[in-house]
Amino acid sequence: MAAIQSDNHGLRLFVRYAVLTLIAVIFIFPLIFMLMSSLKPDQQLLTDTESLRAFLPVGDISLDNYFAAFRRAPVGLFVFNSVLVTGLTVLLSLAVCSLAAFAFVFIDWRGRELLLTLILATLIVPFETIAIPLLLISANLPWIGLEGITRGWLNSYQVQIVPFIADGLTIFLFVQYFKDLPGELIEAARVEGASWGQVYRKVVMPLAGPVLATAAILKFLAMYNQYLWPLMVVQQEAYRPVMVGLQYFFQLNRAWGEIMAYLSLITVPVLAFYLFLQRAFIASIASTGIKG
Amino acid sequence: MGKFTVLAGVLLGSALLSSTAMAQTELSLWYHGAGNEVEAKIIGQIVSDFNASQSDWAVKLESFPQAAYNDSVVAGALAGNLPDILDVDGPVMPNWAWSGYLQPLTIDEAKIADFLPGTKGIWDGKLYSIGLWDAAVAMVTRKSTLEELGLRTPTVDAPWTKDEFMAALDAAKASGKFEFAFDPGMAWTGEWYPYAFSPFLQSFGGDIIDRTSYTTAEGVLNGDAALEFGAWWQSLFTEGYSPLAQDPADRDSGFANGKYAFSWNGNWAALGALTAFDDAIFLPAPDFGNGPKIGAASWQFGVSAKSEHPEGASAFIAFALQDKYLTAFSDGIGLIPPTPASAAASINYKAGGPMEAFYELSAKQALLRPATPGYVVAAKVFEKALADIANGADVGETLDAAVDEIDADIEKNGNYGF
Structure with missing residues (x-):
């Protein structure tokens, strides 16, 4: 009896790992295809798509596509712009949205439920519907810089950052997480004489690691993948991000190898950021119960 | 010569140089060619040569990737941020002129007298833009294929009739040598549809918009000729001549790779075909009853309505029309030179050149897409209608619906000024 149970356990384990491996393979194959294709000349790349060779580093392998990608477009500049815009937006967003959520959850003030409802309602408003009004506003906003006061935010970093600092989804994530924190902690801190600022800095935020990671990753992906907005507000190459830069490679005669090389290069910051926050991200999903 | 004299000389020279630079008024130029090294080099050279050739104007180039260009211009126009000079895709030009993005171009008409018709952006009787090249489409195949299938080689003066073309497809299909007889290019979407396929409709006798009034598509996009075209178009896929879905x-x-006997493709892909097969040839469009037709008009330069220096912008455009630049674009990226002189000087389009046929096709078969601001909407409606018909939708109902949609847009926009 014990032997049969052991066999069943081994079989179940085998099946489970087989299924998990299959799922992992499905997810990782596009990345492998991208990386392998980035090393092959176009003709071979296109021919290999008809067989498993597409996933293997075989044939005429070189880094030529990477060199060509750097010749075709200022890849480093685009990655720098995207990392700068994304990084600053993520940091500012975490600070602003967590403060907003803190006020909504812990501080009792008139109209907070209504305002929170309005903020959450913005989740169903697609960005495309506000893009043109936002463009017209951005084109006329004043800015104080090294050249003094100037008018218009077009062709700048701030126009890619400021409109996205506060958003309903990030505030919602923080609100949900803060609601689950033990109220006694906050009450104890207040009784001990802590100000709201001290409660935020010394009690709430030290416990907010998982939601910070989740919000940071979601915001990072949304910002790093920005296309429409920078297309509308940036006419100078100096401020262009990676996704608009991708269009440099879609010429009439497409250089697929270079496209794959460019995609491999711009994927690196995303993977690095995700791996850096992976443990906290998974902990957050497990604790907030928003599993897919 | 003392140190003081040398220093004074240097200072004086610097002052003179800077005053020359100061005297040049800056003109901004937006161009769609970012990411194309060769194109960037040529346009950069023209800008550099122009700036050095005179002391009034200094053009500053800002390049955009082609796929993002139109949206960037429209956003720029909304935000009041257009440059002095911009390039515009030929069929889109009337819309941008009507929308107030462009102003008429004031250059000496004699300078463009011998340019191919497709390079001249004329709307409402005024010249708004001029192209440094044209583009054309041809039926690409191999001499050996024609010989093996026992087919007559069509010429510009004696193109295939509809029956001959369909017989050629039947022969290719029956040979069993090809996956599909005809590759119309279904992997490409967007402007490819009206550019490449509306000439078939026009050769049948229909059109996207009625060119006598430009205020309706009724009768031309859903008339008898259009219905005949639609049935033919659908048969390409139902009869297995062409792939409905195609991998890019x-x-x-x-x-x-030998998958297709005939490929409907542009001059920009011609060098690839010639590299693959030394017997590749470029055949004229078949005549479906109303003469063989191909599309025309590519990217052209115009002056933005916002420019405060249209004389400088026009001077730059006139400067760019020199034959040496026209030939450079052709040699660099395979485009069709717009003048006989630039074609004769080019590597690919000179007499006996490998792509000479395209120049003749552009000169003799080209038909501009309807020059109306409503074209941009009509083109998208036409694309959807053709995609639906290819996927099996009822031809008559689909074309009627397309006509309704195009007419509604024209009416909503006050007939676009017609």
Whole structure:
């Protein structure tokens, strides 16, 4: 009896790992295809798509596509712009949205439920519907810089950052997480004489690691993948991000190898950021119960 | 010479140089060619030569990737941020002129007298833009294929009739040598549809918009000729002549890999075909009853309505029309030179050149897409209608619906000034 149970356990384990491996393979194959294709000349790349060779580093392998990608477009500049815009937006967003959520959850003030409802309602408003009004506003906003006061935010970093600092989804994530924190902690801190600022800095935020990671990753992906907005507000190459830069490679005669090389290069910051926050991200999903 | 004299000389020279630079008024130029090294080099050279050739104007170039260009211009116009000079895709030009993005171009008409018709952006009787090249489409195949299938080689003066073309497709299909007889390029979407396929409709006798009034598509997009075209178009897919869904990779390399007997493709892909097969040839469009037609008009330069220096902008455009630049674009990226002189000086389009046929096709078969601001909407409606018909939708109902949609847009926009 014990032997049969052991066999069943081994079989179940085998099946489970087989299924998990299959799922992992499905997810990782596009990345492998991208990386392998980035090393092959176009003709071979296109021919290999008809067989498993597409996933293997075989044939005429070189880094030529990477060199060509750097010749075709200022890849480093685009990655720098995207990392700068994304990084600053993520940091500012975490600070602003967590403060907003803190006020909504812990501080009792008139109209907070209504305002929170309005903020959450913005989740169903697609960005495309506000893009043109936002463009017209951005084109006329004043800015104080090294050249003094100037008018218009077009062709700048701030126009890619400021409109996205506060958003309903990030505030919602923080609100949900803060609601689950033990109220006694906050009450104890207040009784001990802590100000709201001290409660935020010394009690709430030290416990907010998982939601910070989740919000940071979601915001990072949304910002790093920005296309429409920078297309509308940036006419100078100096401020262009990676996704608009991708269009440099879609010429009439497409250089697929270079496209794959460019995609491999711009994927690196995303993977690095995700791996850096992976443990906290998974902990957050497990604790907030928003599993897919 | 003392140190003081040298220093004074240097200072004086610097002052003179800076005053020359100061005297040049800056003109901004937006161009769609970012990411194309060769194109960037040529346009950069023209700008550099122009700036050095005179002391009034200094053009500053800002390049955009082509796929993002139109949206960037429209956003720029909304935000009041257009440059002095911009380039515009030929069929889109009337819309941008009507929308107030462009102003008429004031250059000496004699300078463009011998330019191919497709390079002249004329709307409402005024010249708004001029192209440094044209583009054309041809039926790409191999001499050996024609010989093996026992087919007559069509010429510009004696193109295939509809029956001959369909017989050629039948022969290719029956040979069993090809996956599909005809590759129309279904992997490409967007402007490819009206550019490449509306000439078939026009050769049948229909059109996207009625060119006598430009205020309706009724009768031309859903008349008898259009219905006949629609039925023919659908048969390409139902009869198995053409692939309904096509991988972009197959569009790029399918002909070279021997998958298709005939490929409907542009001059920009011609060098690839010639590299793949030394007997590749470029045939004229078939005549479906109303003469053989191909599309025309590519990117052109115009002056933005916002420019405060249209004389400088026009001077730059006139400067760019020199034959040496026209030939450079052709040699660099395979485009069709717009003048006989620039064609004769080019590597590919000179007499006996490998792509000479395209120049003749542009000169003799080209038909501009309807020059109306409503074209941009009509083109999208036409694309959807053709895609639906290819997927099996009822031809008559689909074309009627397309006509309704186009007419509604024209009416909503006050007939676009017609």
